[in-house]
Amino acid sequence: MALRDGKASGRRLILFMASIVLGIMAVVAIQSFSANLKENINMQSKALMGADYLIDSNQLPSDRVLAIIDSLGGASGMEVNFASMAAFPKANATKLIRVRGISGNFPIYGQLETEPVSASQTYAEEGRALVDATAMLQYGLQQGDSIKIGTKMFSIAGALKSAPGSTAISSSIAPPVVIPFRYVAETGLLQQGSRIEYNYYFKADEKTDLIKLDETVDPILDAENADLDSHLDTSRRLGRRYENFGKFLNLVAFIALLLGCVGIASSVNIYIREKLKSVAILKCMGTSRKQSFYIFLLQIAAMGLFGGLTGALGGVMLQQLFPLILEDFLPFEVVLTWQWPPIFQGVLLGVFMSVLFALMPLLSTWFVSPLQVLRVQENRAKPPFWMLLLIIGGIMLFVFLFSLSLLENWRYALAFVVAIMVTFAILSGIAGLFMQG
Numbered sequence: 001m002a003l004r005d006g007k008a009s010g011r012r013l014i015l016f017m018a019s020i021v022l023g024i025m026a027v028v029a030i031q032s033f034s035a036n037l038k039e040n041i042n043m044q045s046k047a048l049m050g051a052d053y054l055i056d057s058n059q060l061p062s063d064r065v066l067a068i069i070d071s072l073g074g075a076s077g078m079e080v081n082f083a084s085m086a087a088f089p090k091a092n093a094t095k096l097i098r099v100r101g102i103s104g105n106f107p108i109y110g111q112l113e114t115e116p117v118s119a120s121q122t123y124a125e126e127g128r129a130l131v132d133a134t135a136m137l138q139y140g141l142q143q144g145d146s147i148k149i150g151t152k153m154f155s156i157a158g159a160l161k162s163a164p165g166s167t168a169i170s171s172s173i174a175p176p177v178v179i180p181f182r183y184v185a186e187t188g189l190l191q192q193g194s195r196i197e198y199n200y201y202f203k204a205d206e207k208t209d210l211i212k213l214d215e216t217v218d219p220i221l222d223a224e225n226a227d228l229d230s231h232l233d234t235s236r237r238l239g240r241r242y243e244n245f246g247k248f249l250n251l252v253a254f255i256a257l258l259l260g261c262v263g264i265a266s267s268v269n270i271y272i273r274e275k276l277k278s279v280a281i282l283k284c285m286g287t288s289r290k291q292s293f294y295i296f297l298l299q300i301a302a303m304g305l306f307g308g309l310t311g312a313l314g315g316v317m318l319q320q321l322f323p324l325i326l327e328d329f330l331p332f333e334v335v336l337t338w339q340w341p342p343i344f345q346g347v348l349l350g351v352f353m354s355v356l357f358a359l360m361p362l363l364s365t366w367f368v369s370p371l372q373v374l375r376v377q378e379n380r381a382k383p384p385f386w387m388l389l390l391i392i393g394g395i396m397l398f399v400f401l402f403s404l405s406l407l408e409n410w411r412y413a414l415a416f417v418v419a420i421m422v423t424f425a426i427l428s429g430i431a432g433l434f435m436q437g
Helices: 002-008 010-049 063-071 119-126 133-138 168-173 210-222 231-284 289-325 340-365 385-407 410-436
Strands: 053-057 077-088 093-104 113-115 129-132 146-149 152-162 176-180 197-202 226-230
Touching: 010 231, 010 289, 010 340, 053 063, 053 210, 063 210, 113 119, 119 129, 119 152, 119 176, 129 133, 129 146, 133 152, 146 176, 152 176, 210 226, 210 231, 226 231, 231 289, 231 340, 231 385, 231 410, 289 340, 340 385, 385 410
Parallel strands: 093 176, 129 152
Antiparallel strands: 053 197, 053 226, 077 093, 077 146, 077 197, 113 152, 129 176, 146 152
């Protein structure tokens, strides 16, 4: 019976389904991308740092720090970096840059991505510079042109596309320029009062416990104004940063889903009003309250299922755009894979939220009298107040629990629910004023 009636009202039910598809699509896309981002950060944390761990200091390392470095087997690579103005004689221009003087085997993981590719291997031997690709494009520079850093003139070996420790955002402020470490002193920029960072990069043995190493060595280094960071720390920091951003986007998507569900409740209310006479006829023919209620409940559940499936599939496709949109904010290339938990969650949300928000108008079928076939009742029977209150409480509880799963803080989740209630109350009041006047 539910299938037969659903076929007759197919177009209208599809229109109802569209209300929830966009919300499910947003939720699945954001949660899938967040899961992929977390996986990529964990997999590429070593390449992001360029090493297993590093010791850094904002001053020339003390003898004690150097002794610790030696006790750890010596650094595989070293870097001195600082901000400075650079001159481009060809363009007759100057720009703030980040000078990175590198020596040894750095990066241990990942690579200096350059154009031409060979420039990353030859620049150190030839005593040349790798200049940020965007800066080269901005000033019309080419391989073989010159860049002046301090008092030292360097020939440009190639364009630097990416390097461990650099992001597109930081590069837009002070683009990196890589030079051999042995030439840093010749620039004349290592002077007293200069803000200089010294980084020593290490490759750890497979048996090395980086967490225990950090707990043991870091307190000693802190006393010497130095610090030990592992690739695990980098992974946690990046994960926390993007996780907070992901939580915000998830709430935005959830609000879109809530609005879609409100649209479903409104549409179902109109749809059920038109079906009340049919329900009365069915009851005259012996259909029970439960059977007539289930006819429309199954239709709404099926609508939610198809809406969830469509939205989940759309969300998987939509997440393909995120790496392109966020390209300048990501320090690595994101590899996207199918994330099944967000997909299953999207489908379940489609069914559950469709039914939950449609329950209130659906309950009116339960209280339809068979006598309504013979007369039109202006004030038809309504569900008891306690039943409506129970449904509203269930909706609020669900919104709170889902918000709690996203925010992982009950205070924030409660504040979000209260804000949603206040917003809908204001919108309802405005709608009521327009209807009266």
